[in-house]
């Protein structure tokens with residue numbers, strides 16, 4: 001490994017009491033509430049405003065790429081500037097791109113979002129491993145060599161996902177539980193090679209809106225590190241309460257990143273810093 005691992009960088013955020021992931025989701029309605037045009041320049045203003053307000057308070061930001069992609073090349077240029085601001089502010093960036101494909105094509109996605117020097121370089125990306133965990137090799141190479149991270153969709157916050165993620169595989173595990181098991185196994189292997197410390201670099205996405213036990217996901221304390229990073233959307237607008245994070249995630253809440261997007265962005269730029277601080281304090285208290 002040539003860089004500090006993503007898991008180590010997460011561990012430093014958690015040690016500083018930072019568990020909030022502030023989402024950058026420039027919905028048309030939110031841009032209007034901010035008095036911004038529904039175009040690439042508006043998305044850039046919102047993204048850079050959120051980054052400035054979150055610096056030093058949130059652990060990370062998570063731009064949802066679709067809200068930039070809808071403006072084509074101009075949207076990607078806007079996103080590049082938001083990413084540059086986040087890097088300069090010392091915020092970790094999770095590119096919420098939810099990519100997945102056969103291994104060779106997936107590797108190109110991984111290069112786009114994780115290769116050092118790529119115009120869209122982020123610290124971590126969200127991935128869909130429904131073509132098999134083995135297709136993720138291209139990204140896992142960046143995890144090992146360049147200190148990058150992954151968040152694998154496991155049990156997502158939306159109700160429509162249940163029919164797929166609750167399906168039982170030939171090994172008797174639910175699809176959701178198998179994603180968790182595969183991520184933990186990868187982190188354990190990296191630790192055995194000396195490439196992971198207290199927190200792993202491969203995490204999962206688990207919706208805060210869910211009964212995780214119902215998906216066959218064990219939320220009990222693990223007997224040994226590395227801790228599994230958990231990106232948890234579903235707080236705020238989708239109904240889960242950040243104050244309940246401790247009881248929802250139990251023994252796997254140590255490496256939790258609680259995401260809120262619309263609930264932070266709604267209300268416009270006035271009071272944004274205070275809203276982020278309030279959510280950051282609430283998640284820190286919930287996990288203390």
Ligand SMILES: O=C(O)c1cc(=O)[nH]c(=O)n1[C@@H]1O[C@H](COP(=O)(O)O)[C@@H](O)[C@H]1O
Nearest residue numbers: 064096126156157207233237238260261262
């Ligand atoms: O991977 C994600 O970030 C994600 C996974 C999931 O299960 N549910 C989910 O809502 N998300 C994303 O998390 C954000 C949630 O936004 P809010 O509901 O506005 O807080 C959006 O960007 C979603 O695309």
